[in-house]
Amino acid sequence: MTERLRLTDAVIKYGDIRAVDGVSLSVEAGEFVFITGANxxxxxxxxxxxxxxxxxxxxxxxxxxxxxxxxxxxEADRNFPARVSEIVLTGTQGRGGLFYSLNDKRRALQAMDELGIRDLSRREIRTLSGGQLRRVFLARALCGEPELLLLDEPCAGLDSQSHELLFSVLKARLAGGCAVIMVTHDSSDLEGINADRVVTLSHGRILHE
Ligand SMILES: Nc1ncnc2c1ncn2[C@@H]1O[C@H](COP(=O)(O)OP(=O)(O)OP(=O)(O)O)[C@@H](O)[C@H]1O
Ligand SMILES: [Mg+2]
Structure with missing residues (x-):
């Protein structure tokens, strides 16, 4: 198996606070890892x-x-004058270069289809609801064809239909070998998908796995 991530004894501090305090984690291709824990x-x-x-x-x-x-x-400025399709397309960057290829545009359309936001593609992002904007950012992440996908509380603000849609999209990506790390503090998220591992954090440390 291909290892997508290896974290060894990671410590991250804000001043004197050790917000992450000696975490080790290794994630393989096609693995789904939940990270849970209190606020x-x-x-x-x-x-x-x-x-x-x-x-x-x-x-x-x-x-x-x-x-x-x-x-x-x-953290994006909601009033930034950009359309949905433009934001999603930026997710392909880092693959090509300065210009979008036909393939980039195809991937952006596919990601919008996957998340059910194709009909919003011409809308300015400032006119979207919170859940719609979240799906735009998810589509942006997907069209980079990630091999490691990091999602921090992706279900917040999603209705049950979008929630199911997200999980079916993730399952397809996992089957394609993408590793997914998903943060949630809502244990009901754990029922939507079969996690390979659930990592619980407490005070910056892994409490149990
Ligand atoms: N920019 C920052 N400067 C100082 N302390 C911070 C900063 N960001 C987070 N912290 C502190 O680090 C700790 C971990 O915060 P973090 O945001 O990683 O928690 P979390 O598990 O994601 O919480 P939540 O469930 O609320 O999203 C907290 O004690 C928080 O107050
Ligand atoms: Mg958080």
Whole structure:
């Protein structure tokens, strides 16, 4: 099996706070890993560390393959004058170069179809509902054809239909060999999909696996 992620003794600090405190985790291609834990247990910090958005104070992170990351709270400026299709297309970047190929556009359309937002493609993002915008960011992540997909609380704000849609999309990607790490503090999410592993964090440490 191909290892997509190997995290060894990772520590991430905010000043004196050790938000992630010695976490080791290895994830293989096609594996689905849930990360759970109470508010403030370090789930988002860990995910940002894995994504390379926060430096580790100590320990190492090794990623292998294309990665997409969907943050917990969209930090994008909602009033940014962009259309849905434009945002989704940016997810293909890093594969081609400055210009979008026909293949990029095809992948963006496919991702919008998968998440049921094709009919929104011409809409400005500021006109979308919270759940619609979340699906736009998920489509953006998918059209980069990730081999490691990091999702921080992706179900927040999704209705049950979108929730089911997301899980069926994830199952297809897992079957294609993508590794998925999904953060949730809602244990009912665990019923929607068969996780290979459930990692519970408490005060920045793995409580049990
Ligand atoms: N930018 C920051 N500066 C200082 N402390 C932070 C910062 N971000 C998070 N923390 C602290 O680090 C700890 C872990 O936060 P984190 O956001 O990783 O938790 P979480 O498990 O994702 O919580 P939630 O379920 O609420 O999303 C918390 O104690 C939090 O207060
Ligand atoms: Mg969080």
């Amino acid at each position: 403030g247990s370090g789930k988002s910090t860990l995910t940002r560390g894995i994504a390379g958005l926060l430096p580790l104070s100590s320990g190492t992170v090794e990623r292998n393959g294309r990665m997409s990351y969907v943050p917990q709270v969209e």
